[in-house]
Amino acid sequence: MSAAWLSQVALPWVLASVMMAMGLSLTGADFARTWRHPRRVLLGTGLQMLALPLLAWALVLLLPLPPLAAAGLLLVALVPGGATSNMFSYLVQGDLALSVTLTAIAAVLAPFTLPLVMGWNLELLGLATGGLSLPYWHTVGQLLLVTLLPVLAGMLLRQALPARWLEVVLPGVKGFTGVAMISVVVALFASHAERLPSLLSLETLAVLLLCLFSMLLGHGVARRLHLPHDSVRAITVEVGVQNAGVAMMVAFVLLQQPAIGLVPLLYGLLMNVPVFLWMFACLWRDRHPEATVADRR
Template sequence: MSAAWLSQVALPWVLASVMMAMGLSLTGADFARTWRHPRRVLLGTGLQMLALPLLAWALVLLLPLPPLAAAGLLLVALVPGGATSNMFSYLVQGDLALSVTLTAIAAVLAPFTLPLVMGWNLALLDLASGGLSLPYWQTVGQLLMVTLLPVLAGMLLRQALPAPWLTVVLPGVKGFTGAAMVAVVVALFASHAERLPSLVSLETLAVLLLCLSSMLLGHGVARRLRLPHDSVRAITVEVGVQNAGVAMMVAFVLLQQPAIGLVPLLYGLLMNVPVFLWMFACLWRDRHPASAIADRR
């Protein structure tokens, strides 16, 4: 199985199927319920779309990353969250409706914002002068095809399917698409193993710092604004967990730059380290509420 086939064919199709499965999980009631508290939605969206790219730039300026690796890190900060962030919100007993809403809003905005901002990033990194570019409308069209349109198709299919069928089909579809995405990522790792940075490298440090600092940012701002406990957890996950699959597709398929795609590939694996540590900390605090109250004092 060639690396080109995996990145050019398998990745976009599997990514679209994952987004469609997410659409099957959505209803209009999810959004209506969340928009009763618009401040939470605006905060989460602002942190995702504005604060996270600035945080990535701070890391690029702080760490002496090679230009293509820096481009990969900035690309990760521009992609929307995905089904993975919704899964983590569910596992930590966060506000799942808020998590899904933030993911859906990012999926609507990212096809239009990502190619524009990434074009600026390439120019600022002096990569555009070398002929590296991201055609705006072509990128918008391809991102719509693998993110927003599959989500809408999933929502329409949910309306068409009888409720008993949905309860039978949905778990299987979500399990199959999730397993397929994991399989593609693992296969990409294997096919690019020789070119991937080592686990002791600036790229690894940058990826871990981006995930950890973005989670701390989301958690800190949400707590400072005294949002409900479950909303704090949802915003923490949504700001900290990015859809590495979309970033890989942009790098491998649209930019035709595997060197840029290696950082999102690394992120797809390593982001699980801080996320799982935080998830276990949340579960421990839930089981020991007295200790958590004492810690806050």
């Protein structure tokens, strides 16, 4: 199985199927409940779309990353949320409706914001002078095809399917698409293993710091604003977990730059380390509520 087929064919199709499965999980009630508290939605979206790119740039300026690796890190920061973040929000008993809403908003905005901001990033990194560019409308169209349109198709399909049938089939669909996405990421990892940075590298440090600092940012700001603890957890996940699949697709398919795609690929694997540690900490706190009374005020 060639790396080109994995990145050019399998990745876009599997990514679209994951987004459609997410759309099958969405209902109008999810958004209606969340918009009763618009401050939480605006806070999460603001941190995702504005604070994350700035945090990534801070890491690029702090760490002497090669330009292509820096571009990969900045690309990851431009695609927040995703089906994985919804799963983690569910596992830590976060505000799932808020998590899903923030993911849906990111899916709507990212096709339009990513090519614009990434174009600026390439210029600031000096890569645009070498002919590296991201055509705006072509990129918008490609991202719509693999992100927003599958989500909308999933939502429409949910309306058309009988509720009983959906309850039976949906868990299997979500499980299958999740396994398919993991399989593609692992296969890409194996096919690019010789070119991937070592685990003791600046690239590894950069992706771990991006995930850790973004989680701390989301958690800290949400706590500072005295949001309910389930909303704090949802915002922590939504700000801290990026859609590595979309970032890889942009790098491998649209930019035709596997060297840029290696950092999102590395992120897709290593982000699980801080996220799982935080998730276990949340579960421990839930089992020992007397130790975290202040966290629940």
